[in-house]
């Protein structure tokens with residue numbers, strides 16, 4: 001049940017248009033969502049039938065059938081019997097589960113005005129400071145204001161241009177560390193995550209606060225924390241906390257019964273997170289007072305966001321840190337894992353050959369003339385359709401957001417031709433949509449070539465809906481794509497990757513955002 005109840009995280013359509021090629025790929029997101037919008041919108045309300053229901057037991061409904069920590073998989077199984085849209089009972093609450101592209105699109109775009117509020121679990125209520133974040137707020141004035149702020153300073157195309165230096169430094173550091181590892185330990189498999197995660201966190205800190213950190217004295221905790229401990233408090237703990245379940249979420253009429261263990265754990269997590277954020281902000285305020293200005297979210301919010309409280313600013317800074325640090329790592333690690341398993345796909349000749357089948361000579365010539373023997377840069381991305389296919393296929397097959405954070409129908413509406421009663425929770429199972437056999441051939445197979453066949457419209461890259469859609473589409477899609485694609489290409493340009501023996505079939509996942517359960521270990525051989 002856990003993963004459904006909680007979850008993270010946005011792309012304003014036109015926003016992507018400026019950063020060269022990648023922007024073109026992302027612009028497709030809006031076009032894809034427009035496909036079908038008009039016809040859907042014309043269907044008027046009528047005496048619609050009620051939803052198919054998955055049978056459960058009195059009082060607890062279907063809760064016992066969802067014991068495993070991967071509800072998206074249970075939802076998919078049910079879709080085989082009850083169809084792409086059905087309702088379940090999570091204790092007292094009615095939940096509508098959507099498992100197909102069409103109904104998901106309808107929920108995110110056409111019916112959005114009726115389902116624009118969030119339903120948060122008790123854990124998320126505490127960890128989000130009661131919706132004081134872009135991703136977890138309801139669609140209201142607060143949401144519009146803070147989304148504008150994060151796009152203006154951190155995630156929009158112009159902001160991403162201004163933060164480019166941090167991404168370039170990050171990829172150089174990553175490359176240097178892998179080279180050093182392969183030189184010093186030629187017979188040992190490297191832990192991919194250890195290097196990538198730490199560098200990504202550094203980038204998150206620079207964008208949010210202006211500087212990375214080595215250690216920090218936290219007054220409220222009376223101790224100095226190492227960088228690793230700071231990462232745990234700001235990223236790992238909250239990600240784990242977000243999937244904590246309080247049984248009272250399912251039985252609101254029993255909310256008077258205390259659940260102290262749960263409350264204490266979550267409150268402590270929240271207090272430690274706020275203490276660390278406050279200490280980090282205090283340090284940077286000293287920098288600002290000394291006259292040193294840096295282009296970062298903190299400096300921007302302190303000057304521009306006059307209507308926000310200290311608590312809200314702290315939460316927004318933390319949000320930028322945790323969202324940068326998590327899902328991009330998940331996607332890049334899965335992509336490298338898939339490529340490592342498959343030597344032929346790492347071969348640039350193979351890639352160009354495929355591209356040439358897709359779009360013949362133009363691409364072959366472009367790749368050779370643009371990249372040559374030099375390192376790939378963000379400017380090259382729009383000319384590498386195979387790389388784009390690798391990225392989108394990884395998002396499809398290893399969804400970092402298997403179920404979109406729960407929405408709530410605050411008024412009666414309709415989806416998929418069924419009546420949706422007011423008060424229903426809405427779970428959009430992106431994993432289920434991406435495993436639809438009618439839409440994807442052999443969906444369980446990781447196969448980037450599916451996006452490169454002649455019949456494929458480049459806009460279809462966004463059929464995965466990995467970044468959500470409509471007004472709540474992911475604000476970080478551009479950043480995620482820039483970081484992930486450059487990293488994948490650069491690491492394949494520079495090294496041959498081979499998984500550690502016995503790890504090829506290890507596709508188990510963990511947590512809210514589909515992390516690889518066991519970090520990927522691979523042997524590296526420098527190509528230079």
Ligand code: HEM
Nearest residue numbers: 009010134135323324327401466467468472474475476480
């Ligand atoms: C591969 C990486 C990522 C994936 C797959 C992803 C996916 C998503 C999804 C599915 C949503 C939810 C849309 C909804 O509620 O309907 C979302 C929202 C959001 N994402 Fe991402 N995301 C990624 C990376 C990022 C990054 C790097 C950031 C920021 C640093 C970010 C910031 C946000 C924000 C702020 C929202 C809330 C948008 C809103 O509510 O208007 N995401 N993301």
